[in-house]
Amino acid sequence: MRTGVLLVHGMGEQSERTFGVEFERAIRPRLARRGVGDAEVAFRRGYWADLLNDRERDLLAQLGRGGPLAYRGLRGFVVNALGDAVAYRRAPTGGRSVYDDVHDRMHDHLGALRRALGDVDAPVVVVAHSLGSVIASDYLWDAQHPATGRTPADTPFERLHTLAGLVTFGSTLPLFTLGLPKVVAVAPPRESPLLSPAVRAVARWHNYYDPDDVLGWPLRTVEPLAPLAPGEHAYADAVDADHAIEVGSALTGWSPAAHVGYWEDRNFLEPVADQIAAVAIAARPD
Numbered sequence: 001m002r003t004g005v006l007l008v009h010g011m012g013e014q015s016e017r018t019f020g021v022e023f024e025r026a027i028r029p030r031l032a033r034r035g036v037g038d039a040e041v042a043f044r045r046g047y048w049a050d051l052l053n054d055r056e057r058d059l060l061a062q063l064g065r066g067g068p069l070a071y072r073g074l075r076g077f078v079v080n081a082l083g084d085a086v087a088y089r090r091a092p093t094g095g096r097s098v099y100d101d102v103h104d105r106m107h108d109h110l111g112a113l114r115r116a117l118g119d120v121d122a123p124v125v126v127v128a129h130s131l132g133s134v135i136a137s138d139y140l141w142d143a144q145h146p147a148t149g150r151t152p153a154d155t156p157f158e159r160l161h162t163l164a165g166l167v168t169f170g171s172t173l174p175l176f177t178l179g180l181p182k183v184v185a186v187a188p189p190r191e192s193p194l195l196s197p198a199v200r201a202v203a204r205w206h207n208y209y210d211p212d213d214v215l216g217w218p219l220r221t222v223e224p225l226a227p228l229a230p231g232e233h234a235y236a237d238a239v240d241a242d243h244a245i246e247v248g249s250a251l252t253g254w255s256p257a258a259h260v261g262y263w264e265d266r267n268f269l270e271p272v273a274d275q276i277a278a279v280a281i282a283a284r285p286d
Helices: 021-033 050-064 072-089 098-116 131-144 173-177 256-260 266-282
Strands: 003-008 041-046 124-129 163-169 204-209 241-244
Touching: 003 098, 003 131, 003 266, 021 041, 021 266, 041 098, 050 072, 050 098, 072 098, 072 131, 098 131, 124 131, 124 266, 131 163, 131 173, 163 266, 204 266
Parallel strands: 003 041, 003 124, 124 163, 163 204, 204 241
Antiparallel strands: none
16 A cells, blocks of 8 residues: 655645655655655645735735834745744634635645545545644544544545554644643554554654744643543654754855755755654555
8 A cells, every 4th residue: 555645734825836846756756765656745835825825915015005114025925934824723713714715725725635546545644744743633633533623535545544644844733722721632543543553553752843943842842731531642652852953054054044944954855754754664564
């Protein structure tokens, strides 16, 4: 059986044409060196930025007509990056929300990935950056709690019942726990209900952060704040490991700009290739 990989980008203005292209180009030869051929893994780029890009550009233009503004480049980053997070999490006053629109898009991407895998409920690894890790976690939470009625999922694959790996990096997840009276993590990949024993044995959640990336954080030390009920997970239980790594170029790796340096850095690509390869090999027919 083949393995699917869904990439989910983070905050800020993104290009559908370029997002994830270099990552896939860099990861495939690494998979080949681990004995995993191109035909064994299908990638899908989970693009969603177009839901907000135009609105954020319009807002910047409106604000620019209001009077003198210094640091316009930095202000553009603030609107593009923080605007994504605010819009995604803001509760709607009526009708649909950006949250719903983004999750519909994730459902569409998972559906397309399933078709690329031959319309079977194959193992899937989700690789999610920054705000994308929040989106992936929220989508998975809703899928694991169908009573919310918020995940538009038709098949077990789209409900992430075959989630075999979760890779988060530059993750802002801890910041989104601040308003919660109890902090509960999603059930980890090893508890996905439709994994074979071989795949379940290698199913992991690995989180990566650069110490210079002020938007990326370790996850295992996030505390529940209140007693957990049976079946609930603390982050220390759900996340298998936090990895502090150095990413970025000589110009960016020492600074907060490291936040955008993960996708093409060997210190990130090598362990992620290990994780995807382990799932792909375990998913092979006996």
